[in-house]
Amino acid sequence: MNRFLSSRNLGGWLLVAPLVAVLAVFLVLPIVMIVIVSFWQTTEFSIVPAFDLANYEFLFGSSVTYDVFLNTFRYAAITWALTLGIGFTVSWFLAFHVRSPTTQIALALLCTVPFWTSNIIRMISWVPFLGRNGLANQGLLSMGVIEQPLEWLLFSDFSVILAFVHLNTVFMIIPILNSMMRIDRSLIEAARDAGASPFQIMTNVVIPLCKPGIMIGSIFVLTLVMGDFITVRFMSGSQSANVGRLISNDVGLLQYPSASATSVVLLLTVLLVVAMMLRLVDIRKEL
Amino acid sequence: MTMRTNHYSRRTLLKGGAASIAAAALPAPMIWAQDIKDVVLRQAGTGVSAFNEVAAKVKEDLGFTLEMTALDSDAVTQKVATQPDSYDIADIEYWICKKVWPTGNLQAMDISKIKNYDKIVGIFKDGKLTPESVIAQGTAPHTVGFVEGPGSTVFSTQDSGWMTLIPTIYNADTLGIRPDLIGRPIESWTELLNPEFKGKASILDISSIGIMDAAMVCEAMGEITYGDKGNMTKEEIDKTMAIFTEAKKAGQFRAFWKSFDESVNLMSSGEVVIQSMWSPAITAVRSKGIPCVYQPLKEGYRSWGGGIGLSTGLTGVALDAAYEYINWYLSGWVGGFLMRQGYYSAVPETSKEFMTADEWGFWFEGAAATGDIMNPQGVKMESAGAVRDGGSFVDRMGSVACWNAVMDENQYMVRKWNEFIAA
Numbered sequence: 001m002n003r004f005l006s007s008r009n010l011g012g013w014l015l016v017a018p019l020v021a022v023l024a025v026f027l028v029l030p031i032v033m034i035v036i037v038s039f040w041q042t043t044e045f046s047i048v049p050a051f052d053l054a055n056y057e058f059l060f061g062s063s064v065t066y067d068v069f070l071n072t073f074r075y076a077a078i079t080w081a082l083t084l085g086i087g088f089t090v091s092w093f094l095a096f097h098v099r100s101p102t103t104q105i106a107l108a109l110l111c112t113v114p115f116w117t118s119n120i121i122r123m124i125s126w127v128p129f130l131g132r133n134g135l136a137n138q139g140l141l142s143m144g145v146i147e148q149p150l151e152w153l154l155f156s157d158f159s160v161i162l163a164f165v166h167l168n169t170v171f172m173i174i175p176i177l178n179s180m181m182r183i184d185r186s187l188i189e190a191a192r193d194a195g196a197s198p199f200q201i202m203t204n205v206v207i208p209l210c211k212p213g214i215m216i217g218s219i220f221v222l223t224l225v226m227g228d229f230i231t232v233r234f235m236s237g238s239q240s241a242n243v244g245r246l247i248s249n250d251v252g253l254l255q256y257p258s259a260s261a262t263s264v265v266l267l268l269t270v271l272l273v274v275a276m277m278l279r280l281v282d283i284r285k286e287l
Numbered sequence: 288m289t290m291r292t293n294h295y296s297r298r299t300l301l302k303g304g305a306a307s308i309a310a311a312a313l314p315a316p317m318i319w320a321q322d323i324k325d326v327v328l329r330q331a332g333t334g335v336s337a338f339n340e341v342a343a344k345v346k347e348d349l350g351f352t353l354e355m356t357a358l359d360s361d362a363v364t365q366k367v368a369t370q371p372d373s374y375d376i377a378d379i380e381y382w383i384c385k386k387v388w389p390t391g392n393l394q395a396m397d398i399s400k401i402k403n404y405d406k407i408v409g410i411f412k413d414g415k416l417t418p419e420s421v422i423a424q425g426t427a428p429h430t431v432g433f434v435e436g437p438g439s440t441v442f443s444t445q446d447s448g449w450m451t452l453i454p455t456i457y458n459a460d461t462l463g464i465r466p467d468l469i470g471r472p473i474e475s476w477t478e479l480l481n482p483e484f485k486g487k488a489s490i491l492d493i494s495s496i497g498i499m500d501a502a503m504v505c506e507a508m509g510e511i512t513y514g515d516k517g518n519m520t521k522e523e524i525d526k527t528m529a530i531f532t533e534a535k536k537a538g539q540f541r542a543f544w545k546s547f548d549e550s551v552n553l554m555s556s557g558e559v560v561i562q563s564m565w566s567p568a569i570t571a572v573r574s575k576g577i578p579c580v581y582q583p584l585k586e587g588y589r590s591w592g593g594g595i596g597l598s599t600g601l602t603g604v605a606l607d608a609a610y611e612y613i614n615w616y617l618s619g620w621v622g623g624f625l626m627r628q629g630y631y632s633a634v635p636e637t638s639k640e641f642m643t644a645d646e647w648g649f650w651f652e653g654a655a656a657t658g659d660i661m662n663p664q665g666v667k668m669e670s671a672g673a674v675r676d677g678g679s680f681v682d683r684m685g686s687v688a689c690w691n692a693v694m695d696e697n698q699y700m701v702r703k704w705n706e707f708i709a710a
Contacts, residue, residue: 064705238708
């Protein structure tokens, strides 16, 4: 005991204790509850503690589950690819084309301006813009580009992905920009001196050195998109479903055990995806 | 009794008035008037009739406090069924009553204490609006309106003298349309799936009501003949959802809506020209100056009704206060208030005294307005010459095809509905 008290570990334990306490109470405990409830039974009015696999049986036995999970992955993959592309090019511009550090900081802050308003408001404001009689269609009609309003602009997969990309790109920009800013400029000069083309510099020097940033951004975007329900509900006009909506529907109908079971499966899926990504890049080593 | 008394005394003590303490400690008849002022009735409901104006008027007219909590119908159902101590008055729909009455958490009401009982419209007593009326499908209010006696959990088929819910508010729902964008008469529920409105139709994404609207459409199309739209078999549910899934995949629907304001926005922006809608949403669209009609259809209306029930926990002075509240509710002021929203009162006669002749003519008799029609907040809704969609009370409530209901196959239906949304 004395040895423990005098060891340098004690300071470390004390420092980490508040975080451990907060996470234990507000993260670990609720997740444990969710796992437990997912085995309970429901009747019309009550939830009965039990150990019953029925919730999972129904979940894995329904073709809707597979469709919905597939749809969730599809949204996540497309959003990931688009946010990565946009995030990478914006960061590239900020890191390598903007010379003055002041301008760099100003422009980076500009990227975060949309975050000064609520997520939901930024999303909903697309609805009147993309609608049948919205600004986008009116503009295109008056320019003579189209003759009929484009119906697929709103309440479609297009509008869902658009909102996802709009809401989440900044989570890609910031970590990638951070990685790029740390790249020693002499490495790029050396590559150029050794005769590398700009494309080769990008693929052989910049991308490998940006991997941690890309990975952190990707984890943000994938987990946010896979856990979302409100964007899909509003932007698809309730016509498409992802796993989050499945859970929120169950909660609305007071089917907590079934919602818990779906949540557990979603949690495991997301953890699996993140684990696979972490296998590709050792973030701790690279940072 | 004991629990209730304790609770009551504690609350009174907290308020601190010397008179109240005396009243709680020595409940004697002579300080009755003082006593009832300290009663707080907690009303949990679906929000359709949870207007702050009503609570304020209760305080003014009756002296006691009414606390209202508005929840969605699933949450209310669960609260009434599982937490009888958390409310005194349940403001619920009749189909919810069918679900929760067997739990024994509500107490039957003695109709001899209801002053205006004789004037309550027939729909809530024998199911008939007029002697010739045919009773509609679904959970018709009178079928769950009475029990065999105090403490009974068995619904009585006739007026037994013991009522489950005192009817408060009801209406007949139909499709809302944008006449300016459709440009031709709409007469049948089938129009919801008419390819002419491809990408411009909507239905509400609340399974228990959405399925009814869907059934009205399928039956009107002649595709399905239902034994009872309010209590479908699994086969009927499958067929209904198959027809709607096919339409969804063909792009018939622009969107589905879940909340009141979504339905208003869809309609006023012109994204949708025909959809399931609720009466106040039509008013909201019209008050923006956009034409919108609550279209009567030849197959009839899908109707709903709500009422207030008393928790078994209510006893003594609080129970007396609750009866006073019910009698006050039926005495006309609330009825007039609700009628101006486009709903109906269970005792129209008494409401008449609280409305102008023009208001009464417009809302109840289906007559043309002779002057401007205002909403309860005093904003102009209609000008002289306007006529209510669907006409008079008897025209509208006389052509109900189906009442909101809860099915035996409810869970199966919910699953199928979720498949339809995900399809």
